[in-house]
Amino acid sequence: MGQFIIKRVGVMLLTAACLTFIVFFLTNLYPNLEKLAKTQGNNRMSDAEVASWLDKHGYNQSTVKKYGEWLGVVPSRKFTTESGTTYTRCSRPDIRPEDAPDYCGLLQGNWGYSSVFKEEVSGIVSKRLGLTGYLMGAVLMVMIPMALIIGVVAGMREGTRTDRTLSTFAIATTATPEYVSGILFIVIFASSKMGLSPLFAEWGLIDSRTILKGSATSAMVDITFVNFTLPVMALALYGMGYIARMTRASMAEVMTAQYIRTARLKGVSFYNIVVKHALRNALIAPFTVIMLQIPWLLTGVVIVETMFNYKGFGWALVQAASNNDIELLLGISVVAVVVVLITQLISDIGYVFLNPRIRVN
Secondary structure, eight states, X not given: OHXXXXXXXXXXXXXXXXXXXXXXXXXXXXXXXXXXXXXXXXXXOOHHHHHHHHHHTTTTSOHHHHHHHHHTSSOOOOEEXXXXXXXXXXXXXXXXXXXXXXXXXXXXXXXXXXXXXXXXXXXXXXXXXXXXXXXXXXXXXXXXXXXXXXXXXXXXXXXXXXXXXXXXXXXXXXXXXXHHHHHHHHXXXXXXXXXXXXXXXXXXXOSSSSSSOSOOGGGGTSOOHHXXXXXXHHHHHHHHHHHHHHHHXXXXXXXXXXXXXXXXHTTOOXXXXXXXXIHHHHTHHHHHHHHHHHHHXXXXXXXXXXXXXXXXXXXXXXXXXXXXXXXXXXXXXXXXXXXXXXXXXXXXXXXXXXXXXXXXX
């Protein structure tokens, strides 16, 4: 197991380097750099002035050298302004140019400086990732138990009316995008003129104008049932159906296995057959799907966070992309790549514990 993990970590590092280089190359294409120069300088800059600005700030270097500077394995290029002050990529507003280090890339813990938020990228990413972590945790706590219950019950009752009803519900949730379910939830629960809120207010069941809040901005400071339920429901509903369908298919297959039939003939109770024998093997396929939901949630929250104005990781990604904040885009990409690779590693290790027949050579 130790050698397997070491090999997997080595492959992860190589994959991360390749993926981050691809993202770096795409974000440093000339149209993006031209837009950055005009944003930081003057929107009326001529082509010659744009080229001069990019050359002074080191953007006209080869992509490999720029990637090495960003990674922290190549010293940053120095440039001098009209005032005679020498700057490097490591220069910051709170650091004197002459005190700036030569190496200040990702390996040194320097993720760059956001041109939009005027803050360190590492601070922005950690703050926004923390907010999204609360959202992801709440979604997983709701989504996984409900999906497993639906899938196990449907698989145990294969071909019955219960199976057809639950399977139809799972397909319907999977086919409904987050932005559709989010809008429906806002209309039903967070509208003072439509849905259930006017009816509940008329009956005196609620004191406020709406049952739930259509904005999750206040949840960034204080998470409550009222301001956090709708974004959690919108995300959980979409992912729940996919996990439930995989669980149902796996459970139905296991329940027809020979060892399950043998257990039934021996008089083992149905509860023990399901819990002690069938469920563990049936969870192997859903486990992979559940692990894949984590990177999906990290990037899939873009729509939901924007819709409910919850300024987390997805919201930061939208702001970075719309404002051509290259450094912030790269920082967010690194986090997304690392999360995907780590979840894949956990998924591979989990196989061994869920199924003793799987061995690592």
